[in-house]
Amino acid sequence: MTGAAGQLGHDVAAQMADSGHEPIAAGRPELDISQRDQVLSAVGAIRPDAVVNCAAYTAVDACQTEAARAYQVNAVAVRHLAEAARRFDAHFCHVSTDYVFSGDKAEPYHEWDRPDPRSVYGASKLAGEGEAGEAATVVRTSWLCGRHGSNMVGTVLRLAAEGGPLRFVSDQRGSPSFTADVAAVIERLCVDRRPGLYHAANQGDVSWYEFAREVMAAAGHDPDRVAPIATDDLQPPRPAPRPANSALENRALALAGMRCPGDFREPLMRLVAELLG
Numbered sequence: 001m002t003g004a005a006g007q008l009g010h011d012v013a014a015q016m017a018d019s020g021h022e023p024i025a026a027g028r029p030e031l032d033i034s035q036r037d038q039v040l041s042a043v044g045a046i047r048p049d050a051v052v053n054c055a056a057y058t059a060v061d062a063c064q065t066e067a068a069r070a071y072q073v074n075a076v077a078v079r080h081l082a083e084a085a086r087r088f089d090a091h092f093c094h095v096s097t098d099y100v101f102s103g104d105k106a107e108p109y110h111e112w113d114r115p116d117p118r119s120v121y122g123a124s125k126l127a128g129e130g131e132a133g134e135a136a137t138v139v140r141t142s143w144l145c146g147r148h149g150s151n152m153v154g155t156v157l158r159l160a161a162e163g164g165p166l167r168f169v170s171d172q173r174g175s176p177s178f179t180a181d182v183a184a185v186i187e188r189l190c191v192d193r194r195p196g197l198y199h200a201a202n203q204g205d206v207s208w209y210e211f212a213r214e215v216m217a218a219a220g221h222d223p224d225r226v227a228p229i230a231t232d233d234l235q236p237p238r239p240a241p242r243p244a245n246s247a248l249e250n251r252a253l254a255l256a257g258m259r260c261p262g263d264f265r266e267p268l269m270r271l272v273a274e275l276l277g
């Protein structure tokens with residue numbers, strides 16, 4: 001698997017090992033997925049049952065001005081991984097994002113809603129979904145939070161401890177998703193070698209403001225310390241537009257009769273306890 005040093009990659013490796021698989025976890029120093037020769041020779045040498053791609057260029061704002069790098073890592077590299085998986089008969093599982101959607105829909109997005117990305121990051125990730133190929137599993141997730149990596153939960157806890165201002169936008173909604181839960185879905189889909197597109201997000205959609213309040217409450221702080229602001233009032237303004245609503249419904253998992261990630265509040269309590277412990 002790739003992107004092993006990343007937030008999701010760390011928990012996918014852990015999930016695979018806990019389930020009795022033998023993950024070979026490659027970070028960027030071991031395998032630069034944008035280098036076709038490296039990808040083909042690594043997959044050819046290892047001959048894995050599955051290739052799981054958790055690597056991506058995830059700096060959403062930087063992607064606006066670094067489109068070439070965004071497409072190199074988020075699209076062209078996926079082409080290389082798909083080619084290697086095909087050549088060496090490995091199942092390919094690729095991870096994508098809620099930012100492939102425009103955000104104009106009022107309800108959560110399901111797998112058959114039309115993507116319409118508004119940022120370079122979202123567009124490059126949508127291109128990557130196309131590169132994964134028909135035999136691949138594509139797992140779209142959103143608003144990731146985990147033990148390893150910077151995310152909203154860690155940020156709120158840090159600001160709360162520092163006593164600093166807690167202002168978060170109330171006009172962007174999504175599905176906070178926890179890496180351990182998403183990793184469990186990825187493992188199941190890989191074992192089953194199920195092709196197709198799956199949303200894997202914890203349920204209970206909230207704005208960033210509402211999510212910050214939930215984090216505060218989970219940590220025993222006063223949620224009223226969090227104030228709502230509008231995206232237009234962010235200083236400095238963010239270069240990349242974000243969807244106003246990118247909550248995800250796990251429709252394909254549910255229709256397949258598979259276990260879906262549950263309400264986000266339960267893993268949130270666990271993560272807060274771990275981070276404060």
Ligand SMILES: NC(=O)c1ccc[n+]([C@@H]2O[C@H](COP(=O)([O-])OP(=O)(O)OC[C@H]3O[C@@H](n4cnc5c(N)ncnc54)[C@H](OP(=O)(O)O)[C@@H]3O)[C@@H](O)[C@H]2O)c1
Pocket residue numbers: 002003004005006007008009027028031032033034053054055056057058073077095096097098099125140141142143144145149
């Ligand atoms: N974070 C979220 O909220 C979120 C939401 C929806 C979907 N996703 C998707 O979920 C997946 C995992 O995200 P994440 O939050 O775990 O990301 P992350 O923490 O930023 O990890 C991504 C990893 O990919 C590595 N990488 C970048 N370019 C590479 C290359 N050319 N070759 C090999 N590795 C490379 C990075 O290494 P360096 O640090 O050295 O660059 C990093 O370790 C991505 O597909 C992302 O698009 C994330």
